[in-house]
Amino acid sequence: MAIRRRSFLTGTAALGAGLLGGFPHIWIKDYSLARAAGGEIKVGVLFSITGTTAIIEESLNKATIMAIEEINAAGGINGMQINAVVEDPASDPATFAEKARKLVVGDKCVSVFGSYTSASRKAVLPVVEKRNNLYFYPTLYEGRECSKNVIYTGAVPNQQQDEFVPWLVEKFGKKFFLIGSNYIYPKEENNYCKKLLEKLGGEVVNEEYVPLGHSEFSSVINKIKSTAPNVIFSTVVGDSVVALHRQYRAAGLDPAKMPMASLTTSENEVAAMGGDAAAGHFTSAPYFMVHKSPENEKFVAAYKKRWGDDKVTHFVSEACYFQMYLFKQAVEKLAGSDITPDGIREAIKGQEYLAPQGKIHLDKENLHTWLWPKIAVAKSDGQFEVLKDSAEWKAPDPYAAYPNQKCTETGLKEA
C-alpha cells in the first residue's frame, strides 16, 4: 500500500515538476523514482557539530549547507531542490558509521557528504561500500585508498608535497625534523616525505609522533633545539597545532632560520593560535583564503555574509563547497530515474568545475581530484601570502609512495 501510494505521489509530483520545467519526457520516464522523489534530491550531510573535531567540522558543515542553499536558490538541479538531511556524528567514528547507515538505508540519500578525520572515513567506508552509495570526502588525507564509493576532493600526499619538499630543501636546507600526531595520516605523509628527501639527498634528523590532542611540547622543542634541523615538517593536527606553534614561539625559536612546514595548518588554526605565533611558517595546500580569483572572492564574500564577518574559509571548507557543485553538475546530466549512486558516479567522472582555487577536475580512474597546490607563508594578520602557485593542475596519485600499486577504474592494481 505504502509503495503504491508513494509511487502515485512521486509520479504526480514529478509530472507537475516536469510540466513546470517544460521537459516532461525526462520526468515521466520511470514511476519508481524512490530516490529523487517528489521533485527533491535527498543528500546526507555528516559533519560533527559536537565533540572534539567539531571545532573544524562545524565550518565544513557550514560550507556544505551554503553550497546547497545557493544551488536551491538558483533553481535547484533540473528543477529539483536538494534536500539535505543533516546528522551530527559527534566526532565519534562508531556514530559516523551508524548515522551513515541511517542516511543511506533509512533516508535513502543518493549521496552523503561528510567526514574530516581519516578514522571517521574508514568507519563510514564499509557502510557505503555495502550499500553501494557515494561518500563525498573533502579533506586532504594520506592516500592509499581506492574505493569506488568515495569521491575524494581533498589533496593526497603527492599533490601537497611534490613541489613543497624540493622548495623547502632549496630554500632552507636538507635537514628535516618530522613531527606528527600519532595516527595513520602523519605516518603516511612522512613516509612519502622521506621518499622525496631520499631522492633530493636530504636527511631526517628525527621523526616523532605525539598523542592526538597532545598539548605539551616542551620535550619536542628541546629535541628540535638539540638536533638543529633546517625545516620542521609538521603533520600535527587539531588543537595540538595551536599548542605547538605557541610553545615554539614562547621558546624563542626563529621561523626565519628553522621554519615549520605544515600540511595541516589552515586559516582556521592560524586564527586560533594568533597571527604572531603563526607568522613565518609555511603551509602547502590547494587553497588559501587570500587566493585571488573571481570565484574565490564570490565564495569568501558569500561565506562571510551567511555565517558572520569573523569567519574564515580554508582548504577543507573550500573542497566542501566545490564538491557540492561537482555533485550538481553530475546530477544535471542524469534523467530522474538515473539519479542513483551508480548513475552519479558515472556522471561525475571527468567533471570539471571552476572552483575558488582554480579549475578542478575529477579523475576518471581513481575518483580523486586534480588540484592546484600552492605554497604559502602565514602572516601576523592571520592570513597567508601565496608564494608559489603551481603552473598547472596536479594529478592525484593516492599510491604515490607505493610505486607498484595503482588505483584504476576497476580497482587497485598490483604491478
Next chain:
Amino acid sequence: MEFLFEQFITGLSIGSILLIVALGLSIIYGSMGVINMAHGEFIMLGAYGAWALKAYAGISLFPSLIIIFIATALLGALIERGVIRYLYRRPIDTILATWGIGVMLQQLVRLTAGGELRYVEMPPSLAATVDIFGVDVSAYRVFIIIAGAALFAATWMLVNKTTIGMQLRAVVQDRSIATAFGINASTIYTGTFAYGAGLAGLAGALVAPLKSVSPEMGTGYVVDAFFVVVLGGVQSLFGTVASSVLLGQLSGVLAYWQNDTVAKALVLVGIVILIRFRPQGLFVTRVRT
C-alpha cells in the same frame, strides 16, 4: 650539565602546569571528598574568560586573572549551594551530577562562544625568553612556574595559617564535633568549593596562552589533575606538589628518551603500579573519618 639543567627546567614547567591544574581539584577532593568531574570545565571557563575579557572588554591577561578568579569562584559557590550540598556522602551521585554540570557548561560555551578554537594572547612582556645559567627559557614558562609556586604557597597559608583554614581542617577531621564548636560547616564547604573552582578558573586563564582554547579542552586537564591528586595522596597539599613535579620530570625525561606517546603510556603504567601497592598515594595525612 647545561643539558641536564635544560631537561630539569622542561620537567619543571610541565610539572608547574600540572600543579596549577590540579591544585583546585586537590582542595575540593581532599577536604570535601567531592569528586568534581566538572573541574576541567571550570578550567575551560577560566580560559574562555581570559579570551572574552580581552576580546570584548580589552582587558589584558594579568588584570583579568582577578576577575576570572572571582567569577569562577562565584559560579562554584552557586553550584555547591544548588547541587553539590545535597549530595555529600553520596560519591556516585556527586560524580554523575558534576559530570552533568560539566557537559552543560561545555555545551553552554559552545552555544554562546561558538565551537571554534579561541585565542588568548600571551602578555607581550612575557613573550620573550630569559637566559637562566646559559639556557634559553620561555619567560612565560618561568612565570607559570612562579605562579604555580605562589598559588601553592597561598593555598597552604590559607589552609594552615588562617582561622578559616583551621575551621576547614576541623570540619574535615570531624564535621559534627566541629559544628558543635560553633563552626558553620556548610559555609566552610561552600567557601572551599568556591576557592577550588576559582583556582581552576585561574589555571585555565594561565595555561591558555600556551595551549589552545576550545569547549572540550577541560577533558584532558581533568584526567591529568586526577592523576596528580591520586598519586600525591588525596588529602595532602604537599603530595600534590610532589606528584606534579615528579610526573612533570618523569614525562620530560621519558619524552626525551623516547617520545611523548611512549612517555604518556609509561607514566600511566607507573601510576597504576604505584596505586596498586600504595592506594593511599605517596603522602598521607591522617584524619579520622
